Amino acid sequence: MAYEHFYVYVCNPSSETRGSSAIAGKLATPKSTPCGRSNTHFTKQLINDDYRPQAAKCPECANRKRLNEGVVSKYDCFVQQKIRDGMGRVHTVDTDIIDLKASKDWAIKEAHRRNQSRKYHSLRRLSNPSEEVKKLLEQTVQSLEHMDEIIEQVGDLIE
Numbered sequence: 001m002a003y004e005h006f007y008v009y010v011c012n013p014s015s016e017t018r019g020s021s022a023i024a025g026k027l028a029t030p031k032s033t034p035c036g037r038s039n040t041h042f043t044k045q046l047i048n049d050d051y052r053p054q055a056a057k058c059p060e061c062a063n064r065k066r067l068n069e070g071v072v073s074k075y076d077c078f079v080q081q082k083i084r085d086g087m088g089r090v091h092t093v094d095t096d097i098i099d100l101k102a103s104k105d106w107a108i109k110e111a112h113r114r115n116q117s118r119k120y121h122s123l124r125r126l127s128n129p130s131e132e133v134k135k136l137l138e139q140t141v142q143s144l145e146h147m148d149e150i151i152e153q154v155g156d157l158i159e
């Protein structure tokens with residue numbers, strides 16, 4: 001009953017169309033602009049050619065992306081086991097049993113990491129206008145310094 005596959009996908013436009021254009025007008029899902037957020041999708045079934053589920057509503061833009069093998073990432077973590085070699089040394093090796101909790105944690109962390117990186121890049125884009133402001137301020141300071149020179153010169157003339 002538990003989920004066995006833990007995916008990360010990016011909320012971006014799907015290439016797949018939803019049915020024929022004849023019914024698209026009435027039955028199509030309302031169009032929203034996918035936001036680019038990384039989300040998780042947990043499922044009991046492996047996503048492949050036969051199983052292409054639609055993701056839950058994106059928490060940021062409510063888009064429901066159709067998922068397929070090409071647009072999802074997953075990382076299977078395996079349950080580890082300690083074995084002792086002929087020399088009596090202990091090694092930690094992967095078993096062939098998937099560690100569901102660790103795999104789920106990977107998906108959650110990976111989506112978070114990607115979203116942090118996305119936030120960072122969007123903040124960097126936002127900081128461009130303030131660099132322009134900084135440049136303007138520098139020019140203003142230079143003008144003021146120049147103004148001081150003018151005042152000094154005018155003062156010299158008055159004295």
Ligand SMILES: [Zn+2]
Pocket residue numbers: 011034035036037058059060061062063
């Ligand atoms: Zn979204």
